[in-house]
Amino acid sequence: MLAIINFSANAVIFALSLWAVLTHRVPTRSGGALVLSLVNFSAIGNIGSPIACHSAPEVTLNVAVAIAAAWGFWQIQIKRRHFGRLGHDTQ
Numbered sequence: 081m082l083a084i085i086n087f088s089a090n091a092v093i094f095a096l097s098l099w100a101v102l103t104h105r106v107p108t109r110s111g112g113a114l115v116l117s118l119v120n121f122s123a124i125g126n127i128g129s130p131i132a133c134h135s136a137p138e139v140t141l142n143v144a145v146a147i148a149a150a151w152g153f154w155q156i157q158i159k160r161r162h163f164g165r166l167g168h169d170t171q
Contacts, residue, residue, distance in 0.1 A: 087127060092149060093145055096153050097119045100116050
């Protein structure tokens with residue numbers, strides 16, 4: 081069960097960090113792109129080792145990072161794009 085949760089969390093981290101780097105949603109001069117690229121590669125490493133023993137704290141940390149990435153995606157992309165057209169204040 082922990083392996084499935086860990087795999088799902090790492091898939092979310094991989095996809096959203098790749099999206100942030102490729103769409104230039106992070107400042108590239110401050111090293112943000114480098115940090116997100118490292119996060120992306122570490123997520124690939126965790127996805128690539130599904131039979132490795134993952135502890136509960138490691139899975140919890142991965143899930144927390146995945147939730148934070150999904151929240152950031154919601155704030156940056158979806159909320160501004162869809163609710164901005166309706167005249168709602170997106171701040």
